[in-house]
Amino acid sequence: MNDKLKVIAGLIVFFAIFSYPFWNNIFNKENPEHKPVLSAEAEKAKECVRSKDYMTKEHMQLLDIWRDKVVRSGERVYKYGNGKEYNMSLSNTCLGCHTSKAEFCDRCHDYASVKPYCWDCHIDPKENK
Amino acid sequence: MNGNYIFSLITVVVLGLLAFFGTTVFGLQYLFGVIVPYACVIWFVFGILKRMLGWANSPVPFRITTTCGQQKSLPWIKQNRIDNPSTGIETIIRMILEIVLFRSLFRNTKSDITASGKVTYIWEKWLWVGALAFHYSFLVVIVRHMRFFTDPVPYLISMLEYFDSLFKIEFVGEVVGTSLQIGLPGFFISGLVLLAAILFLFSRRVLISQVRYISLPADFFPLFLLMGIAGTGIFMRYFSKVDIISIKELTMGLATFCIPDGAVLAGLSSVFYIHLFLVCILLAYFPFSKLMHMGGVFLSPTRNLPNNSRARRHINPWNYPVKVHTYDEYEDEFREKMIEAGLPVEKES
Ligand code: HEM
Numbered sequence: 001m002n003d004k005l006k007v008i009a010g011l012i013v014f015f016a017i018f019s020y021p022f023w024n025n026i027f028n029k030e031n032p033e034h035k036p037v038l039s040a041e042a043e044k045a046k047e048c049v050r051s052k053d054y055m056t057k058e059h060m061q062l063l064d065i066w067r068d069k070v071v072r073s074g075e076r077v078y079k080y081g082n083g084k085e086y087n088m089s090l091s092n093t094c095l096g097c098h099t100s101k102a103e104f105c106d107r108c109h110d111y112a113s114v115k116p117y118c119w120d121c122h123i124d125p126k127e128n129k
Numbered sequence: 130m131n132g133n134y135i136f137s138l139i140t141v142v143v144l145g146l147l148a149f150f151g152t153t154v155f156g157l158q159y160l161f162g163v164i165v166p167y168a169c170v171i172w173f174v175f176g177i178l179k180r181m182l183g184w185a186n187s188p189v190p191f192r193i194t195t196t197c198g199q200q201k202s203l204p205w206i207k208q209n210r211i212d213n214p215s216t217g218i219e220t221i222i223r224m225i226l227e228i229v230l231f232r233s234l235f236r237n238t239k240s241d242i243t244a245s246g247k248v249t250y251i252w253e254k255w256l257w258v259g260a261l262a263f264h265y266s267f268l269v270v271i272v273r274h275m276r277f278f279t280d281p282v283p284y285l286i287s288m289l290e291y292f293d294s295l296f297k298i299e300f301v302g303e304v305v306g307t308s309l310q311i312g313l314p315g316f317f318i319s320g321l322v323l324l325a326a327i328l329f330l331f332s333r334r335v336l337i338s339q340v341r342y343i344s345l346p347a348d349f350f351p352l353f354l355l356m357g358i359a360g361t362g363i364f365m366r367y368f369s370k371v372d373i374i375s376i377k378e379l380t381m382g383l384a385t386f387c388i389p390d391g392a393v394l395a396g397l398s399s400v401f402y403i404h405l406f407l408v409c410i411l412l413a414y415f416p417f418s419k420l421m422h423m424g425g426v427f428l429s430p431t432r433n434l435p436n437n438s439r440a441r442r443h444i445n446p447w448n449y450p451v452k453v454h455t456y457d458e459y460e461d462e463f464r465e466k467m468i469e470a471g472l473p474v475e476k477e478s
Contacts (some may be wrong), residue, residue: 003428007185010427011178018174021278021384028281034374057370060313068301112373113282113290114314 034111039099049093050080060116063090090122099126131341134334137349141357141407148406149399158394161402162379169409176416181424188446194436197236201436213436220435227432234260256333263326267355269293269319270362277380293317311367320366324359327352351420354411361404371398 042048048055049062066088069075078086087093098104101124109115151157194200198209214220226232239253273290276282299312331352334344365371375393382388415421427433460467460474467474 003189004185007181011181015174021275024279025381025385028279056372056374061310061370064301064310064313108374111280112377113276113287115287115291
């Protein structure tokens with residue numbers, strides 16, 4: 001006698017869980033669009049606060065540094081390489097240029113499953129008009 | 130210095146360098162991002178099947194009653210139903226508790242010699258604590274990683290991310306001349322616990338001389354491998370930063386069998402490729418190493434058999450009809466010779 005049937009049942013359960021990434025996507029339709037759309041304002045400005053590569057990977061770090069500077073040391077002006085000056089503000093500067101939060105920030109964030117808690121307090125200027 | 134862990138450390142470093150130079154110098158992103166992951170997953174599946182079916186074909190032994198409590202006996206003697214189960218359901222409870230709480234490890238003791246020269250046994254719970262921390266944070270990290278393989282990301286996974294980053298660890302400032310910022314993206318506590326637990330389990334093997342003596346490269350290699358995986362993961366999330374959106378395009382491509390074009394693959398950071406390659410090595414190494422205790426724990430004969438040897442007769446499964454030669458037959462065969470030699474016989478003729 002041996003426990004072959006029980007082992008095989010266990011294996012089936014294991015592989016059903018293990019292959020989850022493969023079968024899950026058969027039933028779920030992918031979000032049709034996850035690429036952020038640049039608003040007309042951003043298109044006109046042509047460049048972001050810093051290089052595109054930096055923004056894609058590290059914009060949250062930049063926001064944290066801005067927050068720290070504004071809230072802790074009262075500095076409100078950000079200057080970087082390109083010589084332009086920016087008012088360090090989430091709702092005014094970032095969303096002033098990336099005017100549609102839903103089509104820019106949220107597209108990426110939904111895709112990557114990040115839910116910034118910032119919007120508990122900060123506003124999306126568009127939403128409240 | 131101990132050859133066992135130096136050898137394992139060098140192996141993991143070389144594997145990391147392989148992925149690093151393979152993607153930065155030789156442009157083998159397709160190999161490290163697509164071919165190796167698929168090959169290792171297939172290898173893992175067949176490896177697990179081979180090992181488990183091998184075990185499934187082995188006969189189940191007699192009840193091995195290494196118990197930790199009173200067996201079912203006379204009605205007025207209280208049975209310890211979980212530690213010494215006599216029915217299937219009680220055994221299942223014992224197995225579940227073993228698998229989710231590691232009760233056998235909880236009983237771990239350490240022998241020592243007291244000041245007066247006597248041997249004593251001390252309850253040693255740190256291995257149990259370290260093992261629990263390690264396995265559960267590992268599980269949470271793996272489940273959280275499913276955000277790279279699902280779109281839309283299921284609610285349960287977002288929920289887990291939320292609770293995992295609920296405890297905010299934030300820092301903005303300077304450390305030895307370089308500015309450091311931690312806090313955005315949110316800090317996942319499980320990643321840190323995972324790395325800390327691996328380092329603890331490793332230091333245990335190195336610092337306790339008896340444990341070091343019984344540790345082999347096969348014990349150190351998985352530890353270094355996991356250190357490398359957790360280390361590169363933490364490094365890329367909080368320090369070097371990676372382009373998550375492009376990574377998810379690759380991982381979703383792997384899951385749905387439509388690989389994104391070469392530009393996406395070429396744009397990914399080499400830290401990501403090291404992380405992924407070490408995970409692939411882990412998958413490939415898994416079925417043929419001690420890591421198979423993941424499946425093996427379900428087959429622990431001292432845990433998964435009810436202690437009912439007194440209530441039920443268990444026939445040895447590998448019994449075969451044995452040829453016997455009884456004394457009666459022996460005497461029948463040699464009676465005359467025995468009588469001639471004067472030996473006593475039971476029947477005279
Ligand atoms: C054995 C399996 C794995 C382990 C133990 C592991 C471990 C980790 C850890 C500890 C982190 C740090 C952040 C966190 O706590 O989540 C991390 C991050 C990461 N891992 Fe893994 N990982 C594994 C498999 C994978 C796989 C298969 C992929 C993709 C193909 C992957 C891609 C990533 C990425 C992209 C990050 C950065 C996450 C971010 O920046 O938010 N990992 N990993």
